[in-house]
Amino acid sequence: MDKKIEEMKKLYGDLxxxxxxxxxxxxxxxxxxxxxxxxxxxxxxNHRKLKRETAITRITDLMExxxxxxxEDYTRVNTNKDGRGIPRMVHHIDWSRKHMVDKDLxxxxxxxxxxxxxxxxxxxxxxxxxxxxx
Numbered sequence: 001m002d003k004k005i006e007e008m009k010k011l012y013g014d015l016x017x018x019x020x021x022x023x024x025x026x027x028x029x030x031x032x033x034x035x036x037x038x039x040x041x042x043x044x045x046n047h048r049k050l051k052r053e054t055a056i057t058r059i060t061d062l063m064e065x066x067x068x069x070x071x072e073d074y075t076r077v078n079t080n081k082d083g084r085g086i087p088r089m090v091h092h093i094d095w096s097r098k099h100m101v102d103k104d105l106x107x108x109x110x111x112x113x114x115x116x117x118x119x120x121x122x123x124x125x126x127x128x129x130x131x132x133x134x
Contacts, residue, residue, distance in 0.1 A: 029095065050115055
């Protein structure tokens, strides 16, 4: 496994240990916001932008590898209007992304499928990341 993945596995694990759980045991939205921000910052082009699919894959894979997720987040499925189901974790990540746009942490001007941190999003990421990641 590459060195960046190993480092992130530990970082995600450390962060997830402190995560506040919601009413049903899942991770709260504000914690997903942290994961999205640091994932884009660490893996994104110029610490700024990352494809949606890459961000979701990195978050779900690294949380699973760090053994820090709530199994319900993987097993429960939300059904869309068209009848397709998506894992609850992906649903939460997508809603958290919308929350980040509303809070001006993610850009509204990015191309479809690209998640781009604003200057405020970069500052937020730096605030929650250990200094060796800056």
